[in-house]
Amino acid sequence: MSDLFRMLRSAAHSLETQRYALDVTGQNIANVNTQGYVRRTVDFAEIPPQDPWSAGGGVDIAAVQAARAPLIEGRLRYEQVLSAHDSAIADHLEVILGGLGQPGASLDAALTRFYTTYGALASSPTSATARQQVLVEAQALATTFSDISTQLQNARGAADREIRNTLGEINALAAELAELNAGITSSAPANVEALRDRQAVVLSSLSALADIDVIHRADGALDVAIGNGRALVVGDRHYDLTASGTPPLGFATILTNGADVTTDITSEMTGGRIGALLQIRDTTVPSYQQQLDQLAHGIVTDINTLTTSGFDLDGNAGLALFNPLAGVPGAAAGITVNAAVAGNVRRVVAAGTPASGNNDVARAIAALQDSNVSGGSARPVDAWGALVSRIATDARGAKDAAAVHDDVVQQLRTLRDQISGVSIDEEAAMLMKFQRSYEANARFFQVADRALEQLMNLVS
Amino acid sequence: MRVAFNAAFEDGVRNINNASAALAEAQRQLSSGRRIDSPSDDPLGTMTAISEHASLSRVDAYSSAAGDAYSRLALADTIMSDIVTQLTAAQSSALSARGSNITTAQRQAVANEILAIRDAIFSDVNTQLQGAYLFSGSNVLAAPYTRVGQGFSGYQGDATAARIDVSNGRDVAATFDGQAILQGSDPQHILDALTDLAASILAADPVGTQNGVDAITRAFDRATLAQSRIGNDLRSLDDVRMQLVSVRQTAVSRLSKVEDADLAEASARLAQSETAYRAALSAVANTLKLSLLDFLK
Numbered sequence: 075m076s077d078l079f080r081m082l083r084s085a086a087h088s089l090e091t092q093r094y095a096l097d098v099t100g101q102n103i104a105n106v107n108t109q110g111y112v113r114r115t116v117d118f119a120e121i122p123p124q125d126p127w128s129a130g131g132g133v134d135i136a137a138v139q140a141a142r143a144p145l146i147e148g149r150l151r152y153e154q155v156l157s158a159h160d161s162a163i164a165d166h167l168e169v170i171l172g173g174l175g176q177p178g179a180s181l182d183a184a185l186t187r188f189y190t191t192y193g194a195l196a197s198s199p200t201s202a203t204a205r206q207q208v209l210v211e212a213q214a215l216a217t218t219f220s221d222i223s224t225q226l227q228n229a230r231g232a233a234d235r236e237i238r239n240t241l242g243e244i245n246a247l248a249a250e251l252a253e254l255n256a257g258i259t260s261s262a263p264a265n266v267e268a269l270r271d272r273q274a275v276v277l278s279s280l281s282a283l284a285d286i287d288v289i290h291r292a293d294g295a296l297d298v299a300i301g302n303g304r305a306l307v308v309g310d311r312h313y314d315l316t317a318s319g320t321p322p323l324g325f326a327t328i329l330t331n332g333a334d335v336t337t338d339i340t341s342e343m344t345g346g347r348i349g350a351l352l353q354i355r356d357t358t359v360p361s362y363q364q365q366l367d368q369l370a371h372g373i374v375t376d377i378n379t380l381t382t383s384g385f386d387l388d389g390n391a392g393l394a395l396f397n398p399l400a401g402v403p404g405a406a407a408g409i410t411v412n413a414a415v416a417g418n419v420r421r422v423v424a425a426g427t428p429a430s431g432n433n434d435v436a437r438a439i440a441a442l443q444d445s446n447v448s449g450g451s452a453r454p455v456d457a458w459g460a461l462v463s464r465i466a467t468d469a470r471g472a473k474d475a476a477a478v479h480d481d482v483v484q485q486l487r488t489l490r491d492q493i494s495g496v497s498i499d500e501e502a503a504m505l506m507k508f509q510r511s512y513e514a515n516a517r518f519f520q521v522a523d524r525a526l527e528q529l530m531n532l533v534s
Numbered sequence: 535m536r537v538a539f540n541a542a543f544e545d546g547v548r549n550i551n552n553a554s555a556a557l558a559e560a561q562r563q564l565s566s567g568r569r570i571d572s573p574s575d576d577p578l579g580t581m582t583a584i585s586e587h588a589s590l591s592r593v594d595a596y597s598s599a600a601g602d603a604y605s606r607l608a609l610a611d612t613i614m615s616d617i618v619t620q621l622t623a624a625q626s627s628a629l630s631a632r633g634s635n636i637t638t639a640q641r642q643a644v645a646n647e648i649l650a651i652r653d654a655i656f657s658d659v660n661t662q663l664q665g666a667y668l669f670s671g672s673n674v675l676a677a678p679y680t681r682v683g684q685g686f687s688g689y690q691g692d693a694t695a696a697r698i699d700v701s702n703g704r705d706v707a708a709t710f711d712g713q714a715i716l717q718g719s720d721p722q723h724i725l726d727a728l729t730d731l732a733a734s735i736l737a738a739d740p741v742g743t744q745n746g747v748d749a750i751t752r753a754f755d756r757a758t759l760a761q762s763r764i765g766n767d768l769r770s771l772d773d774v775r776m777q778l779v780s781v782r783q784t785a786v787s788r789l790s791k792v793e794d795a796d797l798a799e800a801s802a803r804l805a806q807s808e809t810a811y812r813a814a815l816s817a818v819a820n821t822l823k824l825s826l827l828d829f830l831k
Contacts, residue, residue, distance in 0.1 A: 106539050113538075164574075171573050177580055177793070178587030186591040193595045197602045197698050197708065200666050200674055431666060431674030431709055433696045443592065444702065459584035466577035473574060484548065488541050495538020502826040 077127060078526045084121070084132035085519035091118065091133045092512040098138060099504040102496045110275035112140040112494040114267065140267040143493040144290075147274060150486045151281035151288070155345045157479035158282040160472045162350035163358070166233060167469035170359070173225040174462055182455045184218040185373075187211050189443040189454075195424050196436035200387060205419035209411065212395055216409040219370050223406035226363050233355035234325045238317045240283055240348045241328065247280045248298065248312040255295035256310035266294060285345025301342030304330045315339075325355060362465060363406070369457045371405035372447035374398075377439055381423040384435035388420055389428030392435070402449075546818035553811040560804040563795035570793060579792045586789040593782045600700040600775050606708055607768050610668055613658045614761035617715070620658070621754045624651040624728060628747045631735045645732040648746075652728035656686065659712050669712030672696050678712035679725060686725045689713035701774045706767040715760045716753065724753040 095116045105111035116138055121131030174180055188211040195204040254276065257269045273296065280286055280298070286306065289297040298307040305313050317326035328340045328348075343349050378394040385392055397412050399405045415421040426434025447454050563569060573580040624647075630636075631644040659669045659678050666674035670691025680687045691712055697705040717723035722730075731746025733739075 168572060168574065174573070177583035182584045182588055183591070186588050190591060190595040193599055193699065197599055198664055198666070199696070201664060425672070427672065427694065429672035429692055429694065431670065431696050432672040432694065433698065433708070437699055440699065443588070455588035456585055459581040462573055462584060463577045463581035466573035466580050469574035470577055488545070491538035491541035492536045495536070495540050497536055498539045499826040500536065502830060506830060
């Protein structure tokens with residue numbers, strides 16, 4: 075009789091086991107759209123027989139496995155760093171390009187109009203209208219240079235603000251990882267998988283922001299290093315990154331606050347979104363600014379050299395049209411029309427001799443548009459075209475690279491989902507399987523119960 | 535291979551987005567007529583477009599300068615024609631006053647005619663265009679000659695005639711050296727020479743008259759030479775203007791090739807991408823609809 079009771083217990087336990095498996099399937103279906111959720115599977119284990127007259131104790135839950143794909147996750151993080159880096163560069167450069175204007179409606183147009191007014195002045199060197207037009211276009215040229223320079227500077231400012239925001243995000247994610255580490259090492263095993271799901275999501279977000287190294291601990295916790303092995307998360311502790319404004323522009327340098335020392339790790343941050351932002355702010359845009367400044371400086375130098383060699387309408391020695399620049403750095407932002415000329419159209423220099431109708435300088439300035447700019451190897455408009463083309467090529471390169479990395483990321487996600495993702499069809503099949511198993515176990519319970527009942531009837 | 539629901543869904547959405555982006559791009563090209571939206575679409579094309587826009591503006595500036603130069607030269611040509619005509623008339627009048635059978639009244643009439651011609655030449659050479667004297671060389675704010683009492687001043691301009699660029703490497707005269715026309719290497723300009731000639735005719739001075747006639751002949755030669763130079767510039771301008779039209783057409787065509795969308799191709803691509811978009815929508819809608827759950831009762 076005791077065997078029959080054992081069979082009843084075994085059937086009840088098996089029913090509970092199948093119910094649990096159904097529950098896990100339900101959990102899988104419920105989380106089909108949950109980011110980072112890794113499909114769970116139930117490992118069943120036979121309960122061995124206790125004595126020769128027993129077939130076995132039924133079934134038990136050996137474990138609930140999460141179908142993780144650590145190799146692919148690692149590779150995915152690596153690709154995400156590259157993808158986020160190139161995407162951020164492409165995004166910022168597209169914004170810069172948007173501000174540069176269309177061909178024929180930007181600095182190229184301002185340059186052409188400016189030189190053309192000197193052509194018109196050469197036709198009528200004594201015309202007050204032609205002289206006024208030169209001043210108007212000189213002012214427009216200075217303003218256009220200054221606007222473009224400001225836009226480039228604003229792009230650096232925007233990158234800096236984003237760097238500061240990104241540091242905040244990195245710190246928040248590091249804090250969450252530390253918290254998850256504490257949870258993983260102290261929680262009951264049943265809860266650990268949910269924490270590890272979240273851990274993977276946080277790591278994925280973090281790897282899009284910066285190039286990180288992840289060290290897996292035996293207890294399931296993770297240590298994360300950033301830059302050249304700087305500790306970001308160690309166990310349940312995290313070390314915040316801070317931004318410190320640095321003169322002259324107040325741009326942020328990135329400091330890591332270790333146990334007892336603060337270190338500047340700006341130069342170590344090369345990957346991910348923050349690496350891209352630093353590259354935009356400290357390398358890419360400054361090199362564009364340098365090229366623009368070089369162009370502005372060359373143009374101003376060429377024009378001033380000619381105007382100071384000539385004479386104004388009254389035969390006085392010519393003044394510089396633009397105020398002389400201190401040097402190449404800051405030239406584009408610093409172009410201003412000489413107030414002494416701007417205030418008196420007769421001071422505009424068109425003549426190479428004191429004769430009022432001489433137009434040698436005006437012709438020479440108009441012809442500057444066909445010669446290479448001082449310090450450069452291209453005509454002014456072509457030098458501008460080369461700068462725009464360079465930014466466009468950089469943007470295109472970053473966009474193409476980001477697209478390639480995105481494709482790889484997508485492929486890796488598909489691979490990961492093949493292992494870790496929830497398939498509704500599969501879960502539906504599981505539902506059916508566990509439902510049938512439950513029904514069969516229930517029938518076994520019923521049979522055992524009837525057998526016991528019959529035995530009891532014999533006894534009574 | 536396991537197909538996870540989310541992966542299939544994301545794949546589907548990505549394909550829809552790609553097809554939708556291609557459709558939007560074809561639509562943009564067709565509706566805007568522009569091939570390049572952002573410079574990064576075609577960096578080299580953008581550089582070419584910038585250069586071609588500048589070339590177009592340069593050609594337009596040259597065309598404007600050539601138009602301006604043409605009106606100046608046409609005016610100068612008219613003036614020179616008039617001076618040549620006046621000198622011819624002066625010469626023929628002076629020649630008619632030679633001989634002993636000319637009456638005093640006739641001499642007076644011829645002398646008056648010579649003086650009238652002188653005044654006409656004076657007026658011609660002092661022609662202004664937009665406030666600048668045409669025949670003062672570069673000293674365009676000073677009249678070439680002014681009246682001083684009954685006579686005339688010396689040349690007040692300079693010998694440097696201004697030129698203006700009408701195309702790359704070609705220039706034409708914008709102002710003219712009045713002295714080179716009215717005086718040349720003579721000791722006095724033609725205005726004074728004509729004054730003296732009138733006096734010689736009145737005084738029946740054959741030597742003075744002959745000197746005057748000779749001066750007119752030399753002035754005539756100088757004027758016709760100047761006129762032929764103007765004519766050369768005008769002919770050169772005609773060539774330049776035709777060249778500029780052709781250069782402009784070429785630049786416009788090159789620019790169009792870089793900037794403008796090929797409408798036929800864009801239309802075809804629009805139709806193609808619309809089909810692809812429909813296919814992507816239909817594929818995703820149909821496949822995501824299917825599930826084993828439909829068959830579980």
